[in-house]
Amino acid sequence: MIERNDIEKLIVEHKKSNLKNHWDDAFFYNTVKYSGEIKPNEILLWRSAYFLRGAYPIFRITFDQNGKLNGIKKEKNPYHKFLNKLFIGIFALIIIFMFITTELRFAILMTGGMALVGFLLNIVLKKSRKYEIKQITDELKETIENIERNKNPELITKPITKPKTEPTKEWTFGKIVTRLIIYPFCGLIVYFSIVGLIPDGKRLLGIFGIIIGIGYPIVDLILAFRTRTTANNGYK
DSSP, X not given: OOBHHHHHXXXXXXXXXXXXXXXXXXXXXXXXXXXXXXXXXXXXXXXXXXXXXXXXXXXXXXXXXXXXXXXEEEEEOHHHHHHHHHHHHHHHHHHHHHHHHSOHHXXXXXXXXXXXXXXXXXXXXXXHHHXXXXXXXXXXXXXXXXXXXXXXXXXXXXXXXXXXXOOOOOXXXXXXXXXXXXXXXXXXXXXXXXXXXXXXXXXXXXXXXXXXXXXXXXXXXXXXXXXXXXXXXXXX
8 A cells, every 4th residue: 555655755856836836847847756745634746748848737645544545636737727827818918909909800800810729729739738648647657556566565476557548539530520621721821821911010920820820730640640659559
């Protein structure tokens, strides 16, 4: 049975779980396994994610009255929560500014376009977060299981159990149809950014549209093929 001191030994870098520390870990990519904060009734563990550095979860580990492992829960770190609120606030300010300073028709069109671009970006980020959070979670589960096996030699001959999860299906009929709709739309975003926004003086917005229009299909296909390769190799 895993005890409190077993989890405490996993912490290489002791620090509080606050916005500043998670900002540093996300921005500078802290590879330490694990950073953590020890509280009276629980222990918080975390490490940075490789691709989406700020999207890593905090593992909130609780114990019973005898100091035995009682449960593990995942939650967003303070930096990730702050970033979500910041993006929403910036988006709202941009929309308000456009409605105040530009024509109503243009403001409505730009709001719709930004909303669609934001939707596409959110899909990519969500898929990336899901992939990396699963990797980090499986890593912690395997670490805890190895601790238990070392404490109980009779378990050494027992194979490590792998979580039984269904591989993500990226090439279903519905997802293929969705791609056939979204990819041409991404092409329209790129075209509109090149011939409409940049010549009209809105270079920053045009460049952003080009990045999203090109980046979404590329990232989506990379994640789709990476998920397929992982499933074929037997890692679940």
